[in-house]
Amino acid sequence: MDIRTLKTIATTLPPHIAILMQGPTGVGKSFAARAVAKELGLPYIDVRGSTMDESDMGIPDLEKSKEAGCYTKMLPSWYVRACREPVVLMLDEANRSLPQVMQGFFQIVLDRELGNGPDGEAYRLHPETRVIAAVNVGNEYDVNEMDPALLRRFWVTEIEPTVTNWIEWAKEAELDSVLIEFIQQNPEHWRVDPAAVESGTVCPNPASWHRLNDSLVHMTMAPAATAGSQPDLIYPIARGFVGTEAAIAFVDFVKNYERQISAEDILSGKTKAEDLENVEASVKMAVLDKVVDYATENKLKAKECKALAAFTLGLGGEFLFNTWTKLSSCGHMENIRAMHKLIGKDVVKAVQAARQLAK
Numbered sequence: 001m002d003i004r005t006l007k008t009i010a011t012t013l014p015p016h017i018a019i020l021m022q023g024p025t026g027v028g029k030s031f032a033a034r035a036v037a038k039e040l041g042l043p044y045i046d047v048r049g050s051t052m053d054e055s056d057m058g059i060p061d062l063e064k065s066k067e068a069g070c071y072t073k074m075l076p077s078w079y080v081r082a083c084r085e086p087v088v089l090m091l092d093e094a095n096r097s098l099p100q101v102m103q104g105f106f107q108i109v110l111d112r113e114l115g116n117g118p119d120g121e122a123y124r125l126h127p128e129t130r131v132i133a134a135v136n137v138g139n140e141y142d143v144n145e146m147d148p149a150l151l152r153r154f155w156v157t158e159i160e161p162t163v164t165n166w167i168e169w170a171k172e173a174e175l176d177s178v179l180i181e182f183i184q185q186n187p188e189h190w191r192v193d194p195a196a197v198e199s200g201t202v203c204p205n206p207a208s209w210h211r212l213n214d215s216l217v218h219m220t221m222a223p224a225a226t227a228g229s230q231p232d233l234i235y236p237i238a239r240g241f242v243g244t245e246a247a248i249a250f251v252d253f254v255k256n257y258e259r260q261i262s263a264e265d266i267l268s269g270k271t272k273a274e275d276l277e278n279v280e281a282s283v284k285m286a287v288l289d290k291v292v293d294y295a296t297e298n299k300l301k302a303k304e305c306k307a308l309a310a311f312t313l314g315l316g317g318e319f320l321f322n323t324w325t326k327l328s329s330c331g332h333m334e335n336i337r338a339m340h341k342l343i344g345k346d347v348v349k350a351v352q353a354a355r356q357l358a359k
Contacts (some may be wrong), residue, residue: 016127030090033090037088085126112124161191178227182223212237215241267291273313285322300339320343
């Protein structure tokens, strides 16, 4: 399941239904949980089971035990807050936890409660608190088997993010535009399955590209600022995050970025459809995405609309249809109306032709 679908389902399930996300590390499980919290307008609390021991689930409260004349525990702050107010409680790396910690997680998921007060009553989660758990899967992980009794208490989903999802998020999060464009044009370097390579090999994943972005920006080597050059350190930095193969491709992309096609190139008529005749489909789509992004923020002039229409009609087929679909949802009605007059009929013909082929 992709993250957009997960977010839609997770925010509409009843609050008492716990969610379990399964997937390899770095695919965006924590990001998905944060996105759910943001969508719901709730605080996000991340509890990492792999770093906890039995004491982290509660320790003896000696003072209250003396007052009450019976044994009682102090519960962790994250749990107390989840009882006092609605939050999204993320139980991360649940299957890398010690058995005692997993049992605590079991009680939270199964009964939405933990521990016992002086009166013997358990401390219950707030009715609107939502519990999300995440587990790593794959042969490269040292994990414990999930208890079947625990597993059946969740709504379970496999997380399989898409490049499109990640690019949408990256634009919203204002990651470097050149790095985003590299992923658009080179999706094969976005994520590599660690199980498919030699153990210990650094592989790119959505999280590692995010960390690379933040590091380069912090070190004043943001790709958008260094495009057309090759700072000495960019390769070893990239290699440490995304591995050798992806780093080589990324550095080459940044170095030669001035040769990349911009939205202005298309809208001015400088670059025409025939110029991209032998270019890969992913590059064509990336160029068209740039134009849609531009059209979302700016009113297109009549000449620009005609140049874009000629370009998309020249590419034809899926490129024409996909561009129109994205333009239609960009929210800029003047641009939508102008482009509809120029390519609307051709889009309909393309759709009808595709349906005939499908039959």
